[in-house]
Amino acid sequence: TNCLNKKKVLSFVFHGSAAELFPAVFIMVSMTDIPSCKSAEFGKRKKVTYEPQAVFRVFSPEVDMEDTCTVKLFQQQTLQSCGFNSSHPLVIITHGWSMDGLIENWVTKLATALKSSQKDINVLYTDWRTLAHQHYPIAAQNTRIVGRDLAMLLMWLEVKAFKFSVHLIGYSLGAHISGFAGSNLAMSGKTLGRITGLDPAGPLFEGMSASDRLSPDDARFVDAIHTFTQQHMGLSVGIKQPVAHFDFYPNGGSSQPGCQLHVKNLYAHLSQYGLMGKQEGEGEGGVKSLNCSYKVGRFTLNDNSLIILLPVLLYTVYHFQFRIQLFTQIERIDPSLSITLTGTQGESETLPIVLEEEISGNRSYSFLITQDRDIGDLMMLYISWEDVPLWANMWSRMKTIMPWRNKDNEPQLTVGRIRVKAGETQQKTGFCAQSEDSASIHPAEQKLFVRCDENPLGEKKK
Numbered sequence: 288t289n290c291l292n293k294k295k296v297l298s299f300v301f302h303g304s305a306a307e308l309f310p311a312v313f314i315m316v317s318m319t320d321i322p323s324c325k326s327a328e329f330g331k332r333k334k335v336t337y338e339p340q341a342v343f344r345v346f347s348p349e350v351d352m353e354d355t356c357t358v359k360l361f362q363q364q365t366l367q368s369c370g371f372n373s374s375h376p377l378v379i380i381t382h383g384w385s386m387d388g389l390i391e392n393w394v395t396k397l398a399t400a401l402k403s404s405q406k407d408i409n410v411l412y413t414d415w416r417t418l419a420h421q422h423y424p425i426a427a428q429n430t431r432i433v434g435r436d437l438a439m440l441l442m443w444l445e446v447k448a449f450k451f452s453v454h455l456i457g458y459s460l461g462a463h464i465s466g467f468a469g470s471n472l473a474m475s476g477k478t479l480g481r482i483t484g485l486d487p488a489g490p491l492f493e494g495m496s497a498s499d500r501l502s503p504d505d506a507r508f509v510d511a512i513h514t515f516t517q518q519h520m521g522l523s524v525g526i527k528q529p530v531a532h533f534d535f536y537p538n539g540g541s542s543q544p545g546c547q548l549h550v551k552n553l554y555a556h557l558s559q560y561g562l563m564g565k566q567e568g569e570g571e572g573g574v575k576s577l578n579c580s581y582k583v584g585r586f587t588l589n590d591n592s593l594i595i596l597l598p599v600l601l602y603t604v605y606h607f608q609f610r611i612q613l614f615t616q617i618e619r620i621d622p623s624l625s626i627t628l629t630g631t632q633g634e635s636e637t638l639p640i641v642l643e644e645e646i647s648g649n650r651s652y653s654f655l656i657t658q659d660r661d662i663g664d665l666m667m668l669y670i671s672w673e674d675v676p677l678w679a680n681m682w683s684r685m686k687t688i689m690p691w692r693n694k695d696n697e698p699q700l701t702v703g704r705i706r707v708k709a710g711e712t713q714q715k716t717g718f719c720a721q722s723e724d725s726a727s728i729h730p731a732e733q734k735l736f737v738r739c740d741e742n743p744l745g746e747k748k749k
Contacts, residue, residue: 336361339436340429341415343379345369346398352390352412360443371409373444376452379437381413383459383488384427388420397456413437419460427491430460434467441472441479454481455506459525462487462501462511466530469505470498484511486525493526501530508532513540604657606710607665609640612703614649620698621645622730623673626656632663637671646700665707668718671733672700699729705736 337360344355347370356369366373378401380394390412398410415436418429441453455465462484469479484501492500503509509531516527516536527540607628624642628635635658642652703726705718719739720726728734 337439339439340418341413341433341436343440344412344414345371346380346395346402346410346412348399348402352395355412358411358440360440366444372407375407375409376405376454377409377411377444378454378456379411379413379465381415381433381437381455381457381461381464382419383457383461384423385416385419388416390414390416393458413461413464415464424491426460427488430464431467434464435471437464437468438471441468442475442477453479454483455479456483456485457487457501458485459488461485462530463492466501466505466509470502473504479506481508481510482506482531484509484530486513486515487511487530489516489524489526493528500526503530503532511535512537514538516540604659605661607656607658608653608708608710609656610651610653610704610706612649612651612705613646614701614703615646615699617647617698619645619647620700622698622700625671625673627669627671628656628658628662628665629667629669630662630665632661635662640670649703651704664714665709665716665718666738668705668707668736669733670702670728670736672728672730699727701727702734702736 339360343358344352345358346352347355350356357365358369358371359365380397382391382394394412398412401408401410413433413436415429415433418433419426421429437455455468457463457465462482465482465484469482472479482501482505487501497504501509501511510533511529511531512535513525513527514537515525525540609626624640625637626640627637635656638656640654640656642654644652646652702720707716707718708714709716717739718736720734720736725734
């Protein structure tokens with residue numbers, strides 16, 4: 288055969304290998320077995336190299352991040368000189384869109400926290416600032432390039448026990464980069480252990496298919512924290528839709544109390560306190576904590592749950608999960624209700640009751656009430672139907688004009704079974720009205736409900 292045919296064979300071998308997933312994969316093809324091709328046109332050896340556009344830095348607490356040792360793909364000596372230990376677990380941090388082209392402080396603090404919690408660990412940092420310090424749409428488009436770079440790094444490292452020893456942590460666009468790395472690896476038959484997305488970016492990713500963003504398919508376990516999904520000018524900084532096996536939305540995920548528009552300080556604090564954790568025991572106000580690692584992995588959760596946090600340490604609030612039975616003869620009603628809690632250690636402020644839907648018929652509704660201080664075991668509840676001006680004015684006039692009014696014709700709610708579960712103690716308590724007459728509430732009224740058994744007003748147990 289001639290030289291041209293042999294070149295075609297070589298081309299077929301290259302593209303038919305696993306390297307076709309990454310067309311620019313490093314490969315060394317020896318030409319010594321093809322005598323007719325030993326010419327100046329080809330040389331004795333042909334080298335096809337993959338040149339990543341991202342830089343991979345090995346974190347060391349003693350060295351400034353800008354001066355950290357850099358691992359270069361396909362250069363084994365850089366692993367040795369950087370102190371990389373292939374027998375240790377690997378965590379790779381990836382930053383997001385860069386507005387100033389500088390390494391943000393939260394990266395160093397997060398890496399320091401990881402090294403402090405587990406000494407025998409490799410912590411790398413994906414430095415893609417040259418691609419991130421662009422207009423946002425361009426930076427978002429570049430995430431696929433960096434995701435491929437990251438996948439190539441992991442393929443080259445050939446990390447043993449791949450499913451369990453690699454953890455990618457990405458912030459904003461970095462979360463989607465981690466996802467693209469995982470999906471690239473999946474095409475080669477490998478599976479990442481874990482990806483954690485810190486506020487995965489929303490613009491240009493919200494509503495996209497799973498292959499175009501971070502998704503549960505990108506690793507064996509994917510978790511994401513959404514803390515800034517509040518919309519500005521029609522756009523959400525963080526993605527709202529679930530993108531992981533477990534998606535956490537502190538305070539509903541829209542915005543966080545005490546945080547300014549620039550939320551990177553949140554992650555700096557998370558890295559210092561959240562990942563390192565507090566010792567098991569009781570904090571301020573008797574709040575219990577559990578000493579467990581961020582590596583604890585999966586756990587069982589039956590449904591979507593809401594967590595409310597405060598803007599200051601310890602961030603926690605006291606949760607009360609309510610389930611209340613309400614009955615109305617009006618087809619649909621949306622009253623403005625509020626509640627006041629009285630416990631063994633104090634009384635709460637008057638707090639609004641937020642229901643997800645209008646009240647109709649005879650149904651049970653759930654809502655969450657939170658307190659920033661411990662009021663002890665609940666003893667009494669006051670439920671109020673607030674003075675909505677339209678209702679109040681109308682019924683005030685009717686009372687004046689028709690003093691013989693039939694009270695049964697007024698808008699009213701009948702409150703049946705009330706069940707409360709305290710979040711901190713998991714204690715369940717039942718509340719009921721003191722009599723059947725006092726179970727009904729009208730506009731501009733307040734009614735008292737006291738502790739009772741699980742079957743108020745003499746209901747028979749089934």
